[in-house]
Amino acid sequence: MEDWWQQLEKAAEEVEEFFYDLSSTMEFLAEEVGKTLGNLTQEVEEIVVGEIERCVEDMLDVIYDSDLEENGIPWDEMGNFVESEFMDINTYKPSPENHPACIGCRHYHGKAYNGNLLVCAMHPYGCEDSSCIDWED
Numbered sequence: 001m002e003d004w005w006q007q008l009e010k011a012a013e014e015v016e017e018f019f020y021d022l023s024s025t026m027e028f029l030a031e032e033v034g035k036t037l038g039n040l041t042q043e044v045e046e047i048v049v050g051e052i053e054r055c056v057e058d059m060l061d062v063i064y065d066s067d068l069e070e071n072g073i074p075w076d077e078m079g080n081f082v083e084s085e086f087m088d089i090n091t092y093k094p095s096p097e098n099h100p101a102c103i104g105c106r107h108y109h110g111k112a113y114n115g116n117l118l119v120c121a122m123h124p125y126g127c128e129d130s131s132c133i134d135w136e137d
Contacts, residue, residue, distance in 0.1 A: 092117060101127040105135045 090112045094102035099119055102108045107120040119126040122134045 099126045101130060101132040101135065104137060105132065107134060107136060 092098070092110045092112060094100065094105075094108060094110065096103075099108075102110075102119060105120070107122060109118050109120050111118055117126075118124055120134075123132065127134075
């Protein structure tokens with residue numbers, strides 16, 4: 001009977017050692033997976049950001065190198081678009097006949113660029129209803 005208890009204790013110790021080794025291995029594996037994912041995330045982020053920067057640079061090169069100046073679109077010496085020289089800007093106020101929902105709204109822009117009125121950012125052509133859900137004082 002004593003021999004049986006010793007075998008049972010030995011089996012319990014081996015099972016305990018097995019689970020201890022298993023948990024140590026799982027901790028190590030989790031750390032390694034975490035490191036790998038962190039490195040992978042950083043690499044993917046660097047690749048994506050790099051590609052976006054290259055695309056933006058390419059688009060700016062195309063825009064800047066095009067014949068926009070020859071077509072009357074001015075650029076300053078830094079390559080920035082000079083809005084005031086290019087656009088005929090007129091300002092309009094809302095009235096009961098035109099854009100009544102915009103009267104007194106802080107978002108109202110009311111400027112026409114080359115004859116195209118920009119009412120506001122939320123409703124570029126104006127609100128179609130008699131009241132606007134985006135209206136603010």
